[in-house]
Amino acid sequence: MLRNTVAALFLALIPSPGHTPPQGVVSPAAVDAFVTRYQEATGLPGAAVAITKGTRVVHAAGYGHTPSGAPMTADTPMAVASVSKSFTSLAVMQLVEQGQVELDRPVRGYLPEFTMADPRAAKITVRQLLDQTSGMADSAFHEKSLPQPDTLRGAVARLKTAELAAAPGTVHSYHNTNYQVAARLVEVVSGRPFAGYLRAKVFEPLGMRYSTTIDTDRDLPDSARGHLNILGLAIPLPEPTGFGNGSGGVLSSAGDMARWLIAQNNGILSAASMREMRTPSRLDDSYALGWYVGRTPRGTPVVEHGGDLFTSTAYQLLIPQSGYGLAVMANTGMTYSDAKTLMDGLVTLVEGGHPETPSGPPYLATDALFTALTLATIALAILGTARSRRWATRHHWWRLPPLLMPAALCLSVTPIFGLLARGSDIMWIQVVYLYPTFMLWLATTAAAGIVVTAARATSLLTRTSHSHSDTGTSDSGSSGSSGENHVSAS
Template sequence: MWTEHDRARILVVSLRMLVLCAVTAGAASLAPSAAALSPPAVDVAGIDAVVQQYRDAANVPGVAVVVTRGAEVVHAAGYGHSPAGDPITEHTPMAVASVSKSFTALAVLQLVEAGRVDLGRPVRAYLPEFTLADPRVEAITVRQLLDQTSGMSDTTFAAFRRTQPGSLQEAVAGMRTAGLAAEPGTRYSYHNPNFQVAARLVEVVSGQPFDDYLRQHVFGPLGMSDSRTGNTERDLPPSAHGHIKILGGPIAAPEPRAFGNGSGGVLSSAADMGAWLIAQNNSGRGPNGAVIASAASIERSHTPSGVAGSSYALGWDVDTTASGAPLIAHSGDLFTATAYQALLPASGYGLAVIANTGLAWGDAAALAERLIALLEGAPVPAPPGALSSLGADAVLLLLTVGTVLLVVRGVLRSGRWATRRARRPLGVVARLLPLLLPLALCVSIHRVVGALYRGRDVAWIQVPYLYPTFMLLLAIATVGGGAVLLARLVGLARTRGAQEAVDRTAVDRTAVAGR
């Protein structure tokens, strides 16, 4: 999960830090009942104004927003358009990414209520196909999957860099070579495969495909008719496609290849997310009166694990707002879209934001932060300025132009360069090797980014989505370095060939003169 919204995107990659501010485990119990809440007092026009102001400042093409309070939807609306130009409405299905984890956790808790699953029992008691290369897999419990303390980690299993599976069964089978980074239950580590295993567990225990299970037991009862799940980016409808930004402007882009069901595969709308938030804030009861879980299960899902350094509960993260009020939330990030859901137990508000711009800009969470301030009656932070993003991209694009000019100059002067250095082989090697440095960085850039992101798994194709103008510069430098290297080698070959011809002529003349 990436939660830092404003990152510098020149040469140095900064980690969007996980929010790990622990608050009391009983924060969820502070939620007032629907009957105790006063009628919604939020200014709907104010919500529209904050959203529009942010969209204009941050160049976000499409956003869906819902605000609830108690058992009521205060406001649900869509703004802007999809990459295809279709208007975003409150019923437009969009990708909620890792917000999906709270749905997976709820599905498991439903099976717990039915007596079919015990959170404290090993996962393999229900899912024998779940095997790892580490024998400690036998000790991983169902709860540890949901609170991300299983010991599985991006550092021991490259979920993005592997060949991507097409189903939950394939996803779990592909984990056989994975190791553990810690003893189960001792350390928090955000790792998408935890929830893919949990979703597969739901399939096996219930005997239903995961999408069918959610439709029957969550989406259907709550009236979430716009919602479903998908396995990979190929399952995204046109309305869920998104954008990257260059020079501050949005550019439609396909989502890179990745498997996400269970961990990030839910598609939903503002209207549907309103029903979901109401159930979360209303002890499991939806706006239509349907009960999807007991009050105890809802509270359990909002209670952190208690593991040192973790504020993560079961598919939710427990934090505080800028004013210090309890906050139960979860962000969701794809490379072309972001989402954010939040519960404010002290006031009974719920909030969800879905934006069709990618995780490098964190627009859903940034907009949610401003809407939360509005709901709390606090000053709303000013929208982000486009200057920093525009400036970074402009600098990188100028460097790219400069690199092209240097490459052209290097190629044109390769003959002269070769003539000066033809008889100094060691000096030639020392001057040619640096031309391969951009290639070395380009090939390994995903590993560099992963290391700077504290061990998170990053596939090479994902890096251009995070830093498009930097990758353009690196690509030009790589191709340009190769072109200059090749031109210089050709120049050296020609120079040496010409020199050898001169030497042979001189020898021939000497031989003739000596006769």
């Protein structure tokens, strides 16, 4: 009897699998204080934050400023990048609920224009687009480095010569083109442009007055542009060329994202459709239909998705057990992960903890190192060029080719990046945005190598020319002297 009582008490102390961790009370003042500390420590110029619980908006605010210096408010539209995938998935699921689309039927049945060079593409289903198991991948179709389309129709049309990386339904591969095809499917089935569909069926019904979706980087308003953080300084720069509608084109504000978060648990879709959207594929237990499934550091189950542009980032997260929803947008690029880091801190606040503030701007030491190397490289190039004549007296042609190796590396940086990133596609200028001070040093080293090589080669040519000239003069003088001696002897 005593043994059974002790056992019962012991089991009562063990949290059950459905146990909800204690949730802290999140006040707007605490959120403001954390975001402000973060900005002061990192130099983040602008951010927007939305926090909801159930059907209530806990907090929605803007912080800092846009690239033009305008104050960031709760109504300032910002880019949400790949968070857009959850909007595209929702649009498809609305068509599913209306009986116009079936998830497990081939895409081509709804979108005849979707053709690829690979015949296996005919078997790609709508679900496989949304859970990223279609077989399309960066390694087989270079969606970023190829000429960019202007419309969703163009995004699908350029697939006509593309191959698949794997058979449909066999491999999970995160690939933006999946969602561009899905958005085009929405256009064709609904009979209206994708932006018009989202406006009529999602944004207006939810009261998201400041939200829209765009096609390319050229359509970004000033408020949705961003910065690179170099040596602790936020430098406004245009987003590199790219197409993103369907996969990353949504613009939204803190206030609108609060409405979006509330709608995830408030009837925008049926409960069955919501479960479908949050059920991971059998090939990847973390990716569902436009959402990732994961846990907080404390083990609380969450549904989330991040978004990265080269000049801004975003993140959204739902905590189903507590009813919390959070969204963050930051106007610095993916290298710095400000939206994700802010989200981690806000989740800590929600769960009753105390978030840590970074000690300083991201990569400040790395930037300082490569800046110093760049200046040293310029100094060495000047010195090497000035001493090229002296160098030519002691060295030969075979010492020149190694100086051109940095130039070769600079030209081949994109395939090297793709190899290191397991086949990810990227443009050269996008690598510059990811690693600005490293690429500055590499480009400077490449230019320095070319300049010094040219100077030394010129010096070697001049020295060789003079040597040949001197040899010719010496031979001519020797012959003349012999002739004079011969005449004298005669």
